[in-house]
Amino acid sequence: MNLFMEKHRPLGVTIIAILAILGGIGLLFSGFTAFALLPVVGIIVGGLLVVIGLAYFVMAYGLWKGKGWAWRITLILSAIGIIVGIGSIAVGNVGALVHILINAIVIYYLYRPKVKAYFGK
Numbered sequence: 001m002n003l004f005m006e007k008h009r010p011l012g013v014t015i016i017a018i019l020a021i022l023g024g025i026g027l028l029f030s031g032f033t034a035f036a037l038l039p040v041v042g043i044i045v046g047g048l049l050v051v052i053g054l055a056y057f058v059m060a061y062g063l064w065k066g067k068g069w070a071w072r073i074t075l076i077l078s079a080i081g082i083i084v085g086i087g088s089i090a091v092g093n094v095g096a097l098v099h100i101l102i103n104a105i106v107i108y109y110l111y112r113p114k115v116k117a118y119f120g121k
Contacts, residue, residue, distance in 0.1 A: 007066050007118055012109050016074065020060035027053030071119040075110055078103040 031049030034042040059077070062070025081103040088096035109115060 009064070009066065010112075010115050010118055012112075013063055013066075013115060013118060016106060016109075017060045017063040020056045020063060020074075024053045024056030024060065027056060066118050066120070068119050068121065071110060071116075071121060075107060078106045078110075082107075 027049050031046040031053060034046030034049060036042070038045065059070055059073050061067075063074060082100050085096040085100035085103065089100075110119075
């Protein structure tokens with residue numbers, strides 16, 4: 001490949017990056033809400049949510065740019081999402097099935113040959 005050629009970002013990677021940005025916005029909003037509503041616990045919970053939200057923005061950037069580390073982080077976060085979803089179902093949240101399905105699709109998609117090639121894998 002020519003050194004100056006741009007890598008073509010697969011559409012699915014673009015969608016995942018945009019979803020990561022939206023997730024980051026939601027986590028930041030949740031974190032700041034926790035700060036405002038919960039005096040002591042809000043500092044811990046809110047701080048954690050804000051940090052995770054910022055991490056989602058970093059992940060989205062890496063996905064957008066085709067960085068290998070973003071591929072790995074997305075796989076790890078999707079696997080964690082499946083585990084959390086299973087735990088959520090165990091306590092009665094059947095709606096978590098949607099999150100499990102989305103995370104499973106993301107993992108499957110990231111292992112597609114053209115997608116792996118985009119990330120240099």
